[in-house]
Amino acid sequence: MKVAWAGSRHAVEVADRMACLVASDPVFRKDTRTMLSRKELFKDTLKKAAHAWKRTVELHLTEEEANLLRLYIDQPGYVDLHWVMFVPAIKGQGTEEQQKKWLTMAYKFQIIGTYAQTELGHGSNVQGLETTATFDPSTDEFIMHSPTLTSSKWWPGGLGKTSTHAVVYARLITEGKDYGIHGFIMQLRSLDDHSPLPGITIGDIGGKFGSGAYNSMDNGVMRLDHVRIPRDQMLMRLAQVTREGKYVHSDVPKQLLYGTMVYVRQTIVADASRALSRAVCIAVRYGAIRKQFGSKAGGPETQVLNYKTQQSRLFPFLASAYAFRFVGQWLKWLYTDVTQKLESKDFSTLPEAHACTAGLKSVTTSATADAIEECQKLCGGHGYLNSSGLPELFAVNLPACTYEGDNVVLLLQVARFLMKTVSQVASGKQPVGTTAYMGNIQHLMQCKSVVNTVEDWLNPAAIKEVFEARALRMAVNCAQNISKAPSQEEGFSELSPDLVEAAVAHVQLIIVTKFIEKLQEDILGHGVKEQLQKLCGIYALHLIHNERLGKLYAQVRPNAVALVDAFDYTDHYLGSALGRYDGDVYSALYKEAWKDPLNETVVPDGYQEHLRPLLKQQLKLSRL
Numbered sequence: 001m002k003v004a005w006a007g008s009r010h011a012v013e014v015a016d017r018m019a020c021l022v023a024s025d026p027v028f029r030k031d032t033r034t035m036l037s038r039k040e041l042f043k044d045t046l047k048k049a050a051h052a053w054k055r056t057v058e059l060h061l062t063e064e065e066a067n068l069l070r071l072y073i074d075q076p077g078y079v080d081l082h083w084v085m086f087v088p089a090i091k092g093q094g095t096e097e098q099q100k101k102w103l104t105m106a107y108k109f110q111i112i113g114t115y116a117q118t119e120l121g122h123g124s125n126v127q128g129l130e131t132t133a134t135f136d137p138s139t140d141e142f143i144m145h146s147p148t149l150t151s152s153k154w155w156p157g158g159l160g161k162t163s164t165h166a167v168v169y170a171r172l173i174t175e176g177k178d179y180g181i182h183g184f185i186m187q188l189r190s191l192d193d194h195s196p197l198p199g200i201t202i203g204d205i206g207g208k209f210g211s212g213a214y215n216s217m218d219n220g221v222m223r224l225d226h227v228r229i230p231r232d233q234m235l236m237r238l239a240q241v242t243r244e245g246k247y248v249h250s251d252v253p254k255q256l257l258y259g260t261m262v263y264v265r266q267t268i269v270a271d272a273s274r275a276l277s278r279a280v281c282i283a284v285r286y287g288a289i290r291k292q293f294g295s296k297a298g299g300p301e302t303q304v305l306n307y308k309t310q311q312s313r314l315f316p317f318l319a320s321a322y323a324f325r326f327v328g329q330w331l332k333w334l335y336t337d338v339t340q341k342l343e344s345k346d347f348s349t350l351p352e353a354h355a356c357t358a359g360l361k362s363v364t365t366s367a368t369a370d371a372i373e374e375c376q377k378l379c380g381g382h383g384y385l386n387s388s389g390l391p392e393l394f395a396v397n398l399p400a401c402t403y404e405g406d407n408v409v410l411l412l413q414v415a416r417f418l419m420k421t422v423s424q425v426a427s428g429k430q431p432v433g434t435t436a437y438m439g440n441i442q443h444l445m446q447c448k449s450v451v452n453t454v455e456d457w458l459n460p461a462a463i464k465e466v467f468e469a470r471a472l473r474m475a476v477n478c479a480q481n482i483s484k485a486p487s488q489e490e491g492f493s494e495l496s497p498d499l500v501e502a503a504v505a506h507v508q509l510i511i512v513t514k515f516i517e518k519l520q521e522d523i524l525g526h527g528v529k530e531q532l533q534k535l536c537g538i539y540a541l542h543l544i545h546n547e548r549l550g551k552l553y554a555q556v557r558p559n560a561v562a563l564v565d566a567f568d569y570t571d572h573y574l575g576s577a578l579g580r581y582d583g584d585v586y587s588a589l590y591k592e593a594w595k596d597p598l599n600e601t602v603v604p605d606g607y608q609e610h611l612r613p614l615l616k617q618q619l620k621l622s623r624l
């Protein structure tokens with residue numbers, strides 16, 4: 001089962017080695033993280049990132065191993081933006097020459113970069129960004145400027161205190177004309193003393209949700225006051241400005257400017273499945289340990305995992321963790337395939353890549369955030385403790401519903417793609433890829449229920465057809481209602497809640513389809529495929545509220561702990577007294593409690609000043 005989850009024996013081996021490397025290094029301890037002040041937590045993040053780099057160099061880790069090291073350290077920090085966005089942005093939008101110059105320094109950590117796109121006034125609407133980059137032909141420079149308060153860069157990770165450079169997105173203005181948003185490499189801080197360069201006001205945007213979580217990350221604010229950069233620091237793979245100031249657009253779709261976001265969205269699907277699997281691992285293991293209420297005859301108390309209500313709340317999340325893992329593996333393949341096609345100037349699959357990355361990022365992160373919160377409740381009072389690991393897991397993963405694109409905004413992009421496909425089908429064009437099912441419009445719009453018997457509900461072909469019919473009917477219904485509106489734009493706006501639902505149905509069809517396709521592969525391990533088939537059934541049927549679910553839950557219950565053990569997480573990475581592999585929950589909870597700084601003294605600070613006078617005064621009053 002470990003191999004099915006990890007993807008290969010090699011992946012299991014590398015993950016185990018990196019997880020143990022982190023778990024065994026005291027510098028990477030995280031059990032006191034939620035007890036640190038914001039400044040202590042930030043400094044701890046700097047220490048961990050520097051130590052991780054040192055270990056990477058000492059051990060000659062590969063890029064895959066270094067990424068896993070960063071992942072198992074599990075503490076958002078500037079390095080994430082450097083590797084996850086700054087480097088990919090230069091790779092995707094820089095010329096060969098620019099890549100050579102800047103990536104050489106970035107790979108050696110001679111510079112630390114971030115991705116500065118969002119502003120105080122605009123995040124979702126990229127074309128609404130206000131920062132300007134005005135070309136000055138007299139000096140062959142761009143003048144980078146924040147013309148308004150709302151044009152302040154706001155949110156970029158690492159910008160506040162650590163990044164020395166950034167890819168800054170700004171309105172390119174040359175010869176008096178505004179050519180829209182382009183990327184520029186800017187140095188922000190001195191490489192000698194780390195002080196901000198002239199014209200740059202920079203700082204942290206302040207504390208964020210949760211006690212640890214993203215508070216380890218210095219998301220920053222930056223205002224530019226006519227800061228000059230050389231012309232060759234405009235990322236020029238997609239467009240250029242000549243020495244004379246002429247704007248030249250390359251023969252590539254302008255949407256490639258958004259390529260970094262597409263890349264990160266596809267990685268976020270795998271992150272969501274990992275975060276969800278961590279929460280499910282904690283809740284399932286704890287549910288097997290926790291006993292509450294026994295038979296009236298005074299028999300042994302019952303494992304809470306045996307309650308049907310606990311199973312109906314928890315097992316769909318167990319199934320979703322596997323479903324998101326498999327669709328994430330497929331999405332990584334799709335992204336790689338599209339990127340290779342782009343190299344040969346084949347842009348035909350770009351719309352599909354955008355719709356799939358946007359839709360899957362949105363659906364998986366929303367489901368994961370909701371599931372982690374429910375796993376906290378599934379663990380009762382102890383799920384609310386930081387030592388359960390669940391509050392931190394929720395706080396770190398909740399923003400995934402917003403960063404890399406607000407989930408509703410992204411679903412509306414999927415809806416736009418679906419409406420375009422429906423109209424192409426109406427004009428006789430055969431859809432391909434994830435919308436190929438829409439070509440079967442006659443059958444799917446009229447077909448009676450393909451599932452008649454209870455057993456049909458476990459027939460993958462029947463389930464797939466049910467999801468195809470649901471998605472197609474919702475999309476066609478939206479298209480028909482939009483066509484009745486005074487204009488396409490008004491119709492789209494009026495129907496946007498229904499369009500979001502249609503987009504979700506389309507994305508859920510993709511997830512179900514990829515789970516079914518995964519089960520058609522050779523799967524190692526005795527009985528593994530059968531268990532995955534049950535989880536596929538649970539994932540699909542829970543989305544359409546089917547009465548077969550109860551039987552499936554009962555069949556999964558005996559293997560529930562084995563299915564979460566297959567995630568192969570160390571206790572260090574899980575970070576949970578409830579989810580420990582050895583199940584020694586109560587002594588772990590008790591031990592963790594005494595680490596809290598509040599327990600450093602038996603009589604608390606503040607007693608003498610505030611509590612003692614009050615108690616004495618009340619006592620005096622009571623004797624009058």
Ligand SMILES: CC/C=C\C/C=C\C/C=C\C/C=C\C/C=C\C/C=C\C=C\C(=O)SCCNC(=O)CCNC(=O)[C@H](O)C(C)(C)COP(=O)(O)OP(=O)(O)OC[C@H]1O[C@@H](n2cnc3c(N)ncnc32)[C@H](O)[C@@H]1OP(=O)(O)O
Pocket residue numbers: 070071074075076077080081084115117118123124125126127157255256258259261262264267268271350351354402403404405406409413416417420
């Ligand atoms: C930090 C991690 C910490 C801890 C965890 C540790 C380890 C985990 C491992 C790694 C970390 C993993 C993840 C963390 C990474 C990130 C988190 C931290 C940082 C976050 C960074 C950010 O948030 S960066 C900023 C993100 N911002 C956005 O996403 C903005 C969203 N808005 C947009 O994308 C666009 O504005 C829009 C698409 C909504 C609208 O664009 P617009 O130009 O107005 O276009 P439209 O008119 O709507 O459409 C025109 C046509 O273009 C097509 N289109 C649009 N977008 C794309 C695209 N991207 N690709 C291809 N085509 C596109 C669109 O479909 C239209 O086509 P038509 O044919 O219909 O015309």
Ligand SMILES: Cc1cc2nc3c(=O)[nH]c(=O)nc-3n(C[C@H](O)[C@H](O)[C@H](O)COP(=O)(O)OP(=O)(O)OC[C@H]3O[C@@H](n4cnc5c(N)ncnc54)[C@H](O)[C@@H]3O)c2cc1C
Pocket residue numbers: 081115116117118121122123124125154155156157214219399402403404405406407408409412
């Ligand atoms: C932890 C974290 C880290 C981040 N890191 C970075 C970073 O490193 N670099 C960076 O550039 N940015 C970063 N961001 C910013 C992030 O990308 C934006 O917050 C995100 O793109 C959402 O944009 P917004 O904040 O403008 O939300 P808004 O778009 O203002 O969303 C507010 C509400 O308006 C709704 N809405 C907006 N437009 C529409 C529409 N057309 N139709 C219907 N509803 C709509 C949304 O659904 C939402 O409910 C980060 C954000 C967070 C939380």
